[in-house]
Amino acid sequence: MSTAAPHATGQDHLWSVDEHLEDILATVRPLEPIELNLLDAQGCVLVDDITVPVSLPPFDNSSMDGYAVRVADVAGASEEFPAVLDVIGDVAAGQAGLLQVGPGQAARIMTGAPLPPGAEAVVPVEWTDSGLGEGPVAGMRARSLAPEAAGGQVRVYRPCAARAHVRAKGSDVQAGDRALDAGTILGPPQIALLAAIGRGTVRVRPRPRVVVMSTGSELVQPDEELAGGQIYDSNSFALTAxxxxxxxxxxxxxxxxxxxxxxxxxxxxxxVRADLMVTTGGVSVGAYDVVKEALAHVADEDEPGSGVEFRKLAMQPGKPQGFGSIGPDHTPLLALPGNPVSSYVSFELFVRPAIRTLMGLTDVHRPTTRATLTADKPLTSPKGRRQFLRGRYADGTVTPVGGAGSHLVAALARADALIVVPEDAESVAPGTDVEVVLLG
Structure with a gap:
């Protein structure tokens, strides 16, 4: 069961934005954890801390193609007087049964291959007569080692320090370290780390399944012909995205x-496929606001507290809202207004936090900041309502985009922030410090 019963306060109660949001977040519960394969867990939230079982890398290995050598054997190497070493064999990535490098010896080594016992550093192939064309050996006669390598020799034209071009065991993470914290959203880098430490599955809260449904006989799908009085359905696309x-x-x-x-x-x-239902349209006081009528009969009669309450909020845009739970599993449902800007603003304020709560996150809100209002004239706002205006934020300033109309989709497409005008303000002058919700 994902929800508890919403608080009943009566149809005439004027809800504040904060009251409505608090009721949603107190009602919606995180989804139960499940064990998933790594790729199926992408985008999910980790339930448990993950401890590293084996150091990364698990052994000293070469970061270059070259030769594993003892530092003393190449200490005086130069172009004029190269160090000449006996090549005792090859060390490839994944190879077991390592060679032992002794005095005057070298082992040809590939990137990622284990550093053989006795070796202290890796000389890049470019510093030897096996290299071609760059650095101090440019122009020198190149010689390729025979495939079997053992019995041949290599000339080294530069000295190197101990541990040069060697990736040390545990230099990434040590066994026993915490790899990932509970609450981490698993993206590609996190999945790479889990795979690297040998985890094939992980316990996560699944990504919530959200069904978005728009209502209205006037709505037509994109690519279809519009008849008189019809408009294209943009809300369901915007909210699904x-x-x-x-x-x-x-x-x-x-x-x-x-x-x-x-x-x-x-x-x-x-x-059957919803952890959260979102509808848009049909929640105000019009004669054809069928969402209210339809949802009044979807409540589970055997489950006290199920059903959807329709409310008036002290906000603009987005005054009419609905929230509750429906069906035998008490699936939470948020009913949003039908105007495009109203529905999108309502989503950002109420639906997004609900989704993030279902995911098991603790920080569920968009980030906010303070910014200086830049505008040609003061912003006006109805007293007693918290207004959310579209804006463009940059370098500590925010500029309104479009007007206050809740149908202005083009202005919404240019906005990357919401300018918040509090309930007690009827006018905000240019240059005023305002709260801004960052949408990017």
Whole structure:
């Protein structure tokens, strides 16, 4: 079960942004951990601390193609007086049964191969008469070692220090070190580390499955012809993309017509693959706001507290909102307004934190900062509402993008921040220090 019952406060209660968000976060619970193969765990949140069982690298190895040597044997090497060493064999990556390098000897070694006993450093092949064309040996006659190498000789034209071109055992991580902390989101570098220390599976909280559904008989899919009074459905695309950006596995459902029975059936059909349901449209006071009507009958009658409560929030845009749980598993559902900007702002403020909570993260919010408002004129805001305006943030300043209209999708596409105007402010002058929510 992923949710508890939402708090009941009555339909006439005017919710603040903080109250609504607190109710959501107090209700939504992290998903239960599961064991996944590494690639299936990408994007998931690690449940346990991971300790390194074996040092990386697990043995001293060469960082270059060259020759494993004793430092004393090449101490005086120069172009005029090269050190001449007997080549006793080859050491390849993954090779077992290492050669023993003694005085006056060298072993040809490949990148990643174990440093053989007796050797103290690696001379790059470019410093020898096996190298071609660069450095102090440029122009010298090159000689390739015979494939069997043993019995041949190599001339070394530079001295080298102890441990030169050697990757030390445990120089990356030591056995017993903590490799990853619980709560880490597993991206490609983290998965690489897990594989490198021998972990084939890992215990994580799975990525939440989020179903996004837009409502409205006026909505038409992109690439279809528009008839009179119709518009393209952009909300479901925007919110599905936003859910994926937040870390979810998101499923987009095509726009559902303004019919309560059709919508109810569509929602019930989607519950089987949803850890979270998101609808957009049909939550205000219009005659065709069917989301309210449909969801009023989706609650599980045998589960007290299930159902969706529709609320008015002291915010702009996004005053009408719905939140609750539906179905036998108490799947959380957030019902967002239908205007494009309203739905997107609502997603950032409420749905994204819910998704991150389901993932098991503790820091679920977008980062915020303070910035100086740059604008041609003061910003106005309705008293008693927290307003979120689109903006562009750069170098400690933020500039409004577009107007306050909740239908301005083009302005939203140019924004990378939300300018927050608090409830007690009716005007914000240019040059004022304001709170900014960073969306990038």
């Amino acid at each position: 936003a859910a994926r950006d937040a870390g979810a596995i998101a499923y987009r459902v095509g726009a559902v017509a303004d019919d309560a029975e059709t919508l109810r059936t569509a929602i019930e059909d989607q519950l």
